[in-house]
Amino acid sequence: MDISTLVAFGATFFVFAASPGPDNMTILARTVHGGAASGFAYGLGTVTGILVFLTLACFGLSAVAAEMGAGMVFLRYAGAAYLVWMGIRMWMAPAVVPEARATIDAGDLRRGFLTGVLLNLGNPKMPLFYVALLPNVVGPNLTLSDLLSLALVILLVEAVVIGGHVLLASRARGLLRSPRVVRRVNRGAAALMVGAGAAVIATR
Numbered sequence: 001m002d003i004s005t006l007v008a009f010g011a012t013f014f015v016f017a018a019s020p021g022p023d024n025m026t027i028l029a030r031t032v033h034g035g036a037a038s039g040f041a042y043g044l045g046t047v048t049g050i051l052v053f054l055t056l057a058c059f060g061l062s063a064v065a066a067e068m069g070a071g072m073v074f075l076r077y078a079g080a081a082y083l084v085w086m087g088i089r090m091w092m093a094p095a096v097v098p099e100a101r102a103t104i105d106a107g108d109l110r111r112g113f114l115t116g117v118l119l120n121l122g123n124p125k126m127p128l129f130y131v132a133l134l135p136n137v138v139g140p141n142l143t144l145s146d147l148l149s150l151a152l153v154i155l156l157v158e159a160v161v162i163g164g165h166v167l168l169a170s171r172a173r174g175l176l177r178s179p180r181v182v183r184r185v186n187r188g189a190a191a192l193m194v195g196a197g198a199a200v201i202a203t204r
Contacts, residue, residue, distance in 0.1 A: 001145070001146045001149050001150075006149060006150070006153055009150060009153055010153045010156070010157055013153065013154060013157050014157050014160075014161070017157055017158060017161045018161050021199070022083070022119065022199045023042075023043075023046050023116070023119070023120075024161075024165055025192045025195065025199075026042055026083060026115075026116075026192070027039045027042055027043050027162060027165045027166060027169070028165055028168070028169045028189075028192060029087075029090070029169075029189040029190075029192040030042050030086075030112060030189075031165070031166050031169035031170055031173065032169045032172055032173050032185055032188075032189045033090050033093070033185075033186060033189045034108065035170075035173070036166050036169075036170050037109060038108065038109065038112055039162070039165065039166040039169060039170075040162065040166055041108075041109040041110075041112040041113045041116075042112040042113065042115060042116045043116065043158070043162035043165075043166070044113055044116065045112065045113040045114060045115060045116020045117040045118075045119075045120070046116040046117075046119070046120050046158075046162075047116075047154070047155065047158045047162070048113075048116070048117050048120075049116065049117045049118075049119070049120025049121045050120055050154060050158070051151055051154065052117075052120075052121060053120070053121075054147070054150060054151060054154065055147065058146070058147045058150075078118055080119070080198075083115065083119075083194070084194050084198070087189075087190040087191070087192075087194035087195075088190070088194070089190075090186050090187070090189050090190035091186065091187055091190035091191075093186050172185070173185075
């Protein structure tokens with residue numbers, strides 16, 4: 001696969017990844033509320049789901065995934081329910097300035113990662129995206145070398161997109177210096193989480 005093809009794929013995927021949506025809203029909300037590790041954990045889950053679909057598409061199984069209606073709906077609703085629940089928890093969380101927060105909860109990071117995986121595996125647009133994109137941008141016949149090259153491009157693009165969102169949210173989090181401000185930000189993040197869950201449910 002030549003460089004120009006990879007650049008074209010990377011540019012197209014960047015637009016897809018950087019567009020406002022539930023994933024990016026969730027990364028912002030989790031970072032503001034729980035710190036950079038929380039945002040990165042969810043982001044890593046989304047990337048894992050994306051790479052699973054890339055692999056399916058390269059082996060011609062993306063169309064099969066698109067037909068798994070009931071399974072996709074279950075995964076999407078399970079992930080959306082968790083986002084809504086997390087939003088409710090954020091809304092009710094005590095107003096504690098970041099320096100006084102407890103250490104990172106490994107269990108919460110795992111749950112964030114799994115939610116990112118579930119929501120991307122349950123996103124009905126993902127297999128359709130690859131069915132439409134890969135044949136038109138990189139051609140119908142993909143080798144293992146092509147798969148690895150595309151995966152590397154995706155990782156580089158997502159590193160920029162996720163890193164940018166986490167950095168932006170971390171800067172905002174650093175401004176939290178009073179319980180009143182923390183409470184307002186918690187509730188803003190909660191609204192983002194619930195909104196992201198609602199957007200996932202509304203996805204067709």
